[in-house]
Amino acid sequence: MRGFNPPVKRTLLTFALANLVHSAYAQSELQGDLTFSILRAIVALAVVLALFFLMVYLIRRYYPRMLEKLPNAPQRGDKIELRATRALGPKRFLYIVRIGKMNYLIGGSDQSLNKIDQWTDDSNTHRTLSTSGPPSDLES
Numbered sequence: 001m002r003g004f005n006p007p008v009k010r011t012l013l014t015f016a017l018a019n020l021v022h023s024a025y026a027q028s029e030l031q032g033d034l035t036f037s038i039l040r041a042i043v044a045l046a047v048v049l050a051l052f053f054l055m056v057y058l059i060r061r062y063y064p065r066m067l068e069k070l071p072n073a074p075q076r077g078d079k080i081e082l083r084a085t086r087a088l089g090p091k092r093f094l095y096i097v098r099i100g101k102m103n104y105l106i107g108g109s110d111q112s113l114n115k116i117d118q119w120t121d122d123s124n125t126h127r128t129l130s131t132s133g134p135p136s137d138l139e140s
Contacts (some may be wrong), residue, residue: 009057032121083103091110096103105117 039042079099081098083098084094086094088094093108095106095108095114097106098104101121103119103121104115106114107114
């Protein structure tokens, strides 16, 4: 800066100082933006987690009540009980399942389950499923 006159030196020093201050301010602003971005991400994560746990709470509280209003839905406290099982062959079975007051005869294989019949405990028809020996219609 030897060849410059004093006003030019002052102007150049002012610009250099302003540039230094501006770059320091820009760097601190960049760090502020980074801090703000991290804070914003943390708040967004907290909101998403709060909404997730709110949905879990609402589903656990109200979904069973909505299911009870459906027709033929088991009522709260109804147990599912396996009453009898009968093997018909390899990987083929008959099951009698009781849910509440309803009994179901279910045929099962390794690939599917099918409802064959249903009845209530109140019905007058008496049905039995022998669990020992071969079925009477298969005896020779």
